[in-house]
Amino acid sequence: MQDAVLESMPAAYAYPLLIKHLLHTPLSQTPDQEIVYRGDERMTYRTLGERVARLAGGLAKLGAQHGSTVAVMDWDSHRYLEAYFAIPMMGAVLQTVNVRLSPAEIAYTINHADAQILLVHRDFLPVIEAIRGELESVHTFVLIDDMDAEACAHTIPFADEYESMLAASEPAYDFPDFDENTRATTFYTTGTTGLPKGVYFSHRQLVLHTITGMAALASPVSGQRFHRGDVYMPITPMFHVHAWGMPYIATVLGVKQVYPGRYVPERLVKLVRDEGVTFSHCVGTILHMLLNCSEAKTVDLSRWKVIIGGGALPQGLARAALDRGIDIFAGYGMSETCPLLSLAQLQPGSETLDPDEQLRLRCKTGLPLPLVDLRIVNEDMQNVAHDGRASGEVVVRAPWLTQGYVKNPEASAQLWEGGYLHTQDIASIDAKSYLQITDRIKDVIKSGGEWVSSLEIESLISQHPGVAEVAVIGIKDDKWGERPVALVVRKPECAVPVSEDDIRQHVLAFSETGRISKYAVPQIVKIVDQLDKTSVGKLNKKRLREQFAARAQEESAS
Structure with missing residues (x-):
């Protein structure tokens, strides 16, 4: 059977999905709006x-x-x-x-x-x-x-x-x-192993990502929204995945845009205050830095909406932001996905939930955007149960995913094995369709025969009032296979600095209530001055594992 392809008049304009068309609306409707x-x-x-x-x-x-x-x-x-x-x-x-x-x-x-x-x-x-x-x-x-x-x-x-x-x-x-399938952009991923890999996107992909991202961000009843009345400032580098595609969305909406130049905490906070910024996005480490800079202590942040991506949103950070009036929520994607795949926006009726449950939902990986076909699968590419407990690898299809890596057919074939893009992220999906990333495949910890989510343990530790930042890594153990190790940066302003035993007891309390397995309680906790991060602000767990192993070897030799 042949497709009933539409016939076009010779003079009809086919309207290819090109980036130039994103400028039509702002130039005609908001030509006098500011860009700062x-x-x-x-x-x-x-x-x-x-x-x-x-x-x-x-x-x-x-x-x-x-x-x-x-x-x-x-x-x-x-x-x-x-x-x-x-x-x-x-x-x-x-x-x-x-x-x-x-x-x-x-x-x-x-x-x-x-x-x-x-x-x-x-x-x-x-x-x-x-x-x-x-x-x-x-x-x-x-x-x-x-x-x-x-x-x-x-x-x-x-x-x-x-x-x-x-x-x-x-x-x-x-x-x-x-042709709308013409390549528009190229940039390079920043993995922790090997040389950077180039990803690329077409005009069609960027336009569809813009339209769908705009629809998703405008869809909530209230809160966690981006709309025409907002003032936008990115705090994600513009070299990284088109600043999550948000400058294109902001331009189509014709909103006031504020570009901060080099990231200086005091300048960023000053711009939020002086320019009336209401919408931003960044990694958690950047928001933590901003909340703790001196300039932020007296600034009203109650009109600011912030998406946290590039890693899990710890509940401790989310609570600190909410306490300052920030409408904070998580987003998920990766360099290969342009990047938006899901957003942790509260569903209608969530306003009746207690604050702790709302906090938990804001920190989830979220609900997939329209047009995103997202699955969690086992090693045979079979779907696992959506019960909030069963986990598998996140694989996706969407109109804006990179079709491969530049000049790297072998890695491209692995990326798209089985016809879905493999994220290398382990996750579960609950009965309400919320996605929850539990780990990267390379970071997952198996202790005592049980899978331990480093991200969940990090989120629990982050809730301790004396903790500024935390990373949980796995180390080899002859008895248990692996053991979780917590690396903790203290909050400098605490009158009584948190101790390593304080952290163990804090996590043990969650184990005793059944929230986590006893195998997830870190037996080793190290207080450190800082945590190694990648070039885009993510925790560099490969480097942290290497540093811990080297330090342990030095201690055993001394």
């Missing part, structure tokens, strides 16, 4: 449209064309927002360079992406100066120069400076139509 950089520079959406055109014109003069890759190294700025649009709208590919990688890794990603043009902020010139001889494909450099950036000696032959390039270009550019 660090509280110092302000422009309107009308100006944004002109600067997007000027950036495209300037890059075209430098040789950028359909299929070219243009790399960007900048802080979170209005310039990055312009690059989010201008470069893909030309038919070129935007590479967002992770500036927190090592110089060798930065060189590797730029070369691997075949970037020909590099836009680089003055702050990162020492890195580029050091690796310039290793850059194989870059033939043109453009300087990004904030007025207060520190000058440094370099030998990089810049073709132009960003603002000068825009000033010399026309405020209009003829952005063509092309």
Whole structure:
């Protein structure tokens, strides 16, 4: 049987799903809305449209064309927002360079992406100066120069400076139509093993992610929402998964946007206060840092909604945020998924639940977004029960998932084995369809024949009033197979510092009530000054395990 394919009139416009179409609504409906950089520079959406055109014109003069890759190294700025649009709208590919990688890794990603043009902020010139001889494909450099950036000696032959390039270009550019499946962006994952892997997304994928994310965030009755009246500020680097796709959503809605530049806690809090920021997203470690900076002590945060992603939302952190009036909830996704897969928004009727149950729901991994086909499966790809107890790997399908890794067919085949994208996350789903990630496959702990969720133990320990941060890792044990170890950073302001035995007794109390297994109680607790994290602020458990093993070996030898 043949499909009944729709017939089109010759003059009908097919309307490909291209990033340029995301600008229609804000430019026509909210052209005078503000976009703010660090509280110092302000422009309107009308100006944004002109600067997007000027950036495209300037890059075209430098040789950028359909299929070219243009790399960007900048802080979170209005310039990055312009690059989010201008470069893909030309038919070129935007590479967002992770500036927190090592110089060798930065060189590797730029070369691997075949970037020909590099836009680089003055702050990162020492890195580029050091690796310039290793850059194989870059033939043109453009300087990004904030007025207060520190000058440094370099030998990089810049073709132009960003603002000068825009000033010399026309405020209009003829952005063509092309296939919506054209690659729009490339960036590199920051795993704890091996070289970074490149993921890529098309115009169609980014547009569908924007529309669906916007619908999901606008759907709650009240709370945990993002709407036209909000003021948006990202606190997730714009080099990382398109800042979770939120700048595209914010632009379509035409809201006031605030870009903070380099992350300085006091500046971030000041921008929340002075610019009236009401919606942000970040990893838990960043919010913890903000809540504990001196500037935040007297600022009213009661209008602020914050999504926590990049790792579990510990109940201790969530409670601290709620106590400050922050409407906090978890989100879930990964670099390979563009990233949004689920959001922990409260369902209608949740307002009748007691505060502890509402807190628990906010910290869950959440409900899948529309169009997300999410399963938890066993090793044979069979579904496991949705009873809140049975666990399996999260596998997904959605219209915006990366179709593979750049120049890495073997890893791509593993990623999509069985026709679903494998997240490598272990989770359960309860009877109300809420997803709960319990661990990464590589981090899961098996002690005494039972699976122990490091994330659940971390959440319980985080509720102790003397704990600032915590990581739970597994170490080998001859008797039990593995044992959980808790690494704890104390809260500095506590009059009586928490002890290692305090933590053990705190977790033991949950075991005695049946909340967790006795095998989950860490027999080893170490008080540490800080916890190692990845370049995007996640706990680096591989590195923490290595450090603990090395420290244990040193202690046994002494």
